[in-house]
Amino acid sequence: MTLVRKVLALLPVPLRKLLFRHRELLKFLTVGGTTFLVTTGVNYALKFTVLTAKPVTALIVATIVATIVSYVLNREWSFRTRGGRERHHEAALFFLISGVGIVLNSVPLGVSRYLLHLETPEVSLAVQEVADFLSSMIIGTLVATAFRWWAFRRWVFPLRGERFPDGRATGPEVDLGEAA
Template identity: 60%
Template sequence: MTVVDNVLSRVPEPLRSVLIKHREVLKFGIVGGTTFVVDNGIWWLLKLTVLEPKPTTAKAIAIIVAMIVNYILNREWSFRTRGGRESHHEAALFFLISGIAMVINLIPFAISRYGLDLAVPNVSRLVQEVADFASGSIIGMLLAMAFKFWAFKKWVFPDELGRRRRDDAEAGDEPDPAR
């Protein structure tokens, strides 16, 4: 029994049916939460130390590291029964879409920091940090996450390519990487 099956078996029935029906979204959300912690941990570490004068660069670096973690977790867990493209083709599409999502993620932060001038010395350090978090880690990340979920399902891990992997998983076999 997988971890997800174990957790779902303890959830009351009305909610369990909904979670099972939307299992892919749930897994995608868990991966997103994990990479949220990775992204923000690295961003705050960089922007409060070596990249203090360059917060946008710090955010971009943090997003790239989180993107790599995101690919591994989505490929091996969230969309495990989807896909079926050659690995290099799938990875290229994933990182292309993630690059677009990174720009989407950075737009609210850039508007807040540079368009609205919510940065020291125009505002206090507390206001700057709250604005950075709200725009870069909440608004930007939610917009990017919605775009990525749609784009990953449509182009990176399409369902029609994953039928063999899903059939293998349902039969209890390990997916054949050669297929």
């Protein structure tokens, strides 16, 4: 018995059923948490070293790195019971949708810095950094995550047995009750 199964066995049945019903979302959010840490680490490493004068660029680079990690983890873990597309088509859609997510993630930081002028010397360095963190790492991430969850499930990793928007079947149906 795996560690996860042992932990789940300790939970009350209603909570266990709820977690099981939403396991795909929980996996997606776990991948998101992991890539949030990657984004944050790379962003601040760049922002405080080679891209000091370009915080939006630092965020975009960090998000691209995290997106690559996200594709691998989502493909192989979060959405492994889904699919039906050829790998290159799936990857192209994933990165296209992630590109939209990068824009959505970056817009709040751009608004904070360039429309609201929450940058030095207009405000203190502490205010600038809090505004940057809240706008990009919190607001931007939440908006982009909601969009990605919806778009990945709809277009990149459709449930087997569903149909693509053009009417083609996605593949054989899978009993998700038995899939781990």
